[in-house]
Amino acid sequence: MSRPSSTPSPSTSVPTPPPVEELHSGAAIDVLTGDDLRDIFRRLSLADLLRAALASHRWRRVAARCLPRAPPLLGYFFHPVNTAPPPPIEIEEPAPVHYDAVFAPLVASSPRLSLDFAPEASRFELYDCHQGLLLLQPTGSLPKSIIPRLLVLDPATRRSVLLPPPPRDTVPDDRRWRSSRFYVGSALLSRAHPSKLCFEAVCFAIDDGNPRAWVASVDNGECRWRALPRDEDMAVDFHPKWFEGRCVHAAGKMYWHICNSGRMLVLDPASLRFSYLLAPAELADHYCTYRIGETPEDGRLCILAVANSSWQLQLWVRGGEAKCSDNGWLVDKDIVHMRVVWEAVPGLPRDMAQRIFCVWPSDMDAGRTGKVFIRTFGYGRYSLHLDTGNIQRLATTDGKEYGDPICAYFLAWPPAFLAPEYY
Numbered sequence: 001m002s003r004p005s006s007t008p009s010p011s012t013s014v015p016t017p018p019p020v021e022e023l024h025s026g027a028a029i030d031v032l033t034g035d036d037l038r039d040i041f042r043r044l045s046l047a048d049l050l051r052a053a054l055a056s057h058r059w060r061r062v063a064a065r066c067l068p069r070a071p072p073l074l075g076y077f078f079h080p081v082n083t084a085p086p087p088p089i090e091i092e093e094p095a096p097v098h099y100d101a102v103f104a105p106l107v108a109s110s111p112r113l114s115l116d117f118a119p120e121a122s123r124f125e126l127y128d129c130h131q132g133l134l135l136l137q138p139t140g141s142l143p144k145s146i147i148p149r150l151l152v153l154d155p156a157t158r159r160s161v162l163l164p165p166p167p168r169d170t171v172p173d174d175r176r177w178r179s180s181r182f183y184v185g186s187a188l189l190s191r192a193h194p195s196k197l198c199f200e201a202v203c204f205a206i207d208d209g210n211p212r213a214w215v216a217s218v219d220n221g222e223c224r225w226r227a228l229p230r231d232e233d234m235a236v237d238f239h240p241k242w243f244e245g246r247c248v249h250a251a252g253k254m255y256w257h258i259c260n261s262g263r264m265l266v267l268d269p270a271s272l273r274f275s276y277l278l279a280p281a282e283l284a285d286h287y288c289t290y291r292i293g294e295t296p297e298d299g300r301l302c303i304l305a306v307a308n309s310s311w312q313l314q315l316w317v318r319g320g321e322a323k324c325s326d327n328g329w330l331v332d333k334d335i336v337h338m339r340v341v342w343e344a345v346p347g348l349p350r351d352m353a354q355r356i357f358c359v360w361p362s363d364m365d366a367g368r369t370g371k372v373f374i375r376t377f378g379y380g381r382y383s384l385h386l387d388t389g390n391i392q393r394l395a396t397t398d399g400k401e402y403g404d405p406i407c408a409y410f411l412a413w414p415p416a417f418l419a420p421e422y423y
């Protein structure tokens with residue numbers, strides 16, 4: 001018997017399919033209208049949206065219209081610290097160990113930022129964070145009559161600039177004031193361009209009982225200092241050591257807390273004039289702990305405080321000229337009784353006096369996530385959510401706690417390559 005042929009007969013063969021016309025990828029993308037692209041881009045994460053914007057000029061124009069208006073919060077910079085022993089401390093406490101600042105991303109998709117591009121940062125400590133920049137001061141102590149060097153970093157673009165102190169001839173007859181000068185602190189004032197090191201920083205000192213500001217204008221590494229006249233309308237009738245060196249940026253102005261005081265010092269970045277802002281008398285008269293900040297939902301000026309009469313953690317907001325206001329402040333809400341916070345801190349003594357002494361609110365979260373930060377003496381660092389009451393310990397993977405300050409880092413906004421002149 002003959003072996004059957006492996007070649008199919010013409011009657012049973014499958015016809016060859018017609019050749020498939022390959023679509024050019026560019027043509028396939030180009031059929032999407034601008035509305036289609038916007039619908040797609042609005043569903044992307046911020047990181048993916050920025051990547052898509054780099055694909056073409058057309059995509060860049062569409063992506064620019066899909067950007068959120070508010071700058072995105074990427075995470076937090078802070079110095080890790082070892083948890084101090086709880087009181088009472090029987091022996092002399094050793095000097096705290098200085099650890100380099102690290103970054104904690106807000107979510108898993110956030111970029112992993114680092115300060116390893118600036119080795120000199122290990123000799124500095126965080127002092128301010130504003131508009132995508134970090135300002136650091138030297139870790140060592142200097143005479144209070146000396147304004148220190150300042151290190152300014154842009155972690156997103158990995159660039160840095162070291163600002164020298166103001167020249168002595170910046171202030172006319174500087175020798176006259178130097179003997180009474182008391183340097184308080186420095187802060188970032190403004191930024192001219194989101195992708196360039198073009199910004200202004202301010203140093204603040206007390207000269208013979210009146211505040212004075214020095215302003216550094218930096219343009220791509222070139223620094224020019226100017227000194228403002230003493231603000232003689234603003235008398236500092238207490239020792240300047242009671243000023244907190246770090247300022248709070250809130251509702252478009254800059255605030256310095258004053259220890260055991262019912263008022264705060266305010267600097268208007270537009271006019272560079274100082275003024276005092278009174279805290280609610282109910283808080284000041286009872287020496288309550290309070291911190292200024294912004295409301296998470298709409299950025300209004302607010303005060304976070306613990307009321308001594310009820311031990312409620314409260315949120316106060318500016319109430320304008322309302323008749324029931326207290327120095328212009330109104331209680332917005334009682335957040336939680338401090339007993340809830342005390343019970344959430346492991347190992348905290350049951351004694352009421354020790355609980356009050358060892359636990360206090362340290363700051364509103366400048367990232368406006370709806371959280372506040374809680375500090376303790378020897379029992380760790382925590383965050384408390386204003387709406388849910390959820391309390392979370394803030395600790396690193398190696399067991400250290402978040403140090404002070406906890407700097408909310410926002411990306412400079414909008415990205416320069418999405419500015420109109422780039423597309």
